[in-house]
Amino acid sequence: MEDLIINFTPTGMIPTKAKNPYVPISVNEIVEEVHEAYELGITMVHLHARDEESGAPTYRKEIYGRILEGLRRHCPELVMGVSLSGRSVSSVEKRSEVLQLLPDMGSLTLSSLNFPGQASINSPETIVELIARMTRYGVKPELEVFDLGMINYARYLIRKDLLKAPFYFNIILGNIAGLQLDFLHLGNAIRDLPKGSLWAAVGIGKAQLGANNLAIAMGGGVRVGLEDNIYFDKAKKKRASNKDLLLRIYELAEMHERKIMKASELGRAGFYNSQYKRNFT
Numbered sequence: 001m002e003d004l005i006i007n008f009t010p011t012g013m014i015p016t017k018a019k020n021p022y023v024p025i026s027v028n029e030i031v032e033e034v035h036e037a038y039e040l041g042i043t044m045v046h047l048h049a050r051d052e053e054s055g056a057p058t059y060r061k062e063i064y065g066r067i068l069e070g071l072r073r074h075c076p077e078l079v080m081g082v083s084l085s086g087r088s089v090s091s092v093e094k095r096s097e098v099l100q101l102l103p104d105m106g107s108l109t110l111s112s113l114n115f116p117g118q119a120s121i122n123s124p125e126t127i128v129e130l131i132a133r134m135t136r137y138g139v140k141p142e143l144e145v146f147d148l149g150m151i152n153y154a155r156y157l158i159r160k161d162l163l164k165a166p167f168y169f170n171i172i173l174g175n176i177a178g179l180q181l182d183f184l185h186l187g188n189a190i191r192d193l194p195k196g197s198l199w200a201a202v203g204i205g206k207a208q209l210g211a212n213n214l215a216i217a218m219g220g221g222v223r224v225g226l227e228d229n230i231y232f233d234k235a236k237k238k239r240a241s242n243k244d245l246l247l248r249i250y251e252l253a254e255m256h257e258r259k260i261m262k263a264s265e266l267g268r269a270g271f272y273n274s275q276y277k278r279n280f281t
Contacts, residue, residue, distance in 0.1 A: 005221030012227025081105035146178030174207030
């Protein structure tokens with residue numbers, strides 16, 4: 001991978017406006033922020049939907065549908081991924097409801113894991129069923145790995161012919177129960193990826209900038225946005241906006257002479273949903 005994949009994560013499940021007023025919650029806010037990022041230059045987006053009254057995460061396809069409708073109108077070439085997270089709902093039916101809207105990608109965490117305050121449950125049966133449903137709707141998995149065991153499980157699923165190329169991985173650093181912001185941790189994860197995989201490094205909280213730096217220097221992609229970090233600095237004195245975080249990535253990319261990968265390049269490499277009729281005009 002030569003060109004830099006920027007995977008933009010504007011919202012997530014955890015950040016609130018009480019903690020950072022720049023977090024986009026409503027459909028219009030999310031669409032506007034992603035549209036602005038698209039105009040600046042991003043490759044793909046990782047979407048979470050929120051209930052517009054409570055601000056809580058929601059799986060409902062009605063809300064995702066309004067977000068995707070707006071983005072497909074304003075950002076026709078953008079590779080659009082949606083969350084299939086198990087942190088707030090466990091039902092496969094609910095987690096996969098959004099797939100009926102034919103997004104390009106759906107997140108797939110490759111095992112259960114603990115976060116500081118809660119667990120994300122992803123049983124083998126759930127993972128296999130989510131893959132089957134993504135395959136049915138033409139959606140590519142956005143493979144999320146927090147430790148080397150999850151990469152090994154991905155290789156197992158490939159051997160079983162359940163996961164099929166091309167592969168895209170988010171390597172997530174900084175969670176208390178997983179890989180840390182460490183050169184060797186990231187290097188070992190990259191070494192273990194299936195041959196030819198595209199990958200981006202993700203840093204949670206104060207690990208975000210370091211993970212972005214390592215990934216850009218090592219030839220990988222980045223995931224960046226308020227989902228993973230609501231502060232601009234490690235001292236937590238300045239609350240970030242999504243634009244702040246993106247502009248810093250562009251500065252780092254220029255320093256390392258990394259060209260930003262166009263969304264259409266990633267999409268046509270096998271990450272567009274062929275079942276969705278795109279309008280590029």
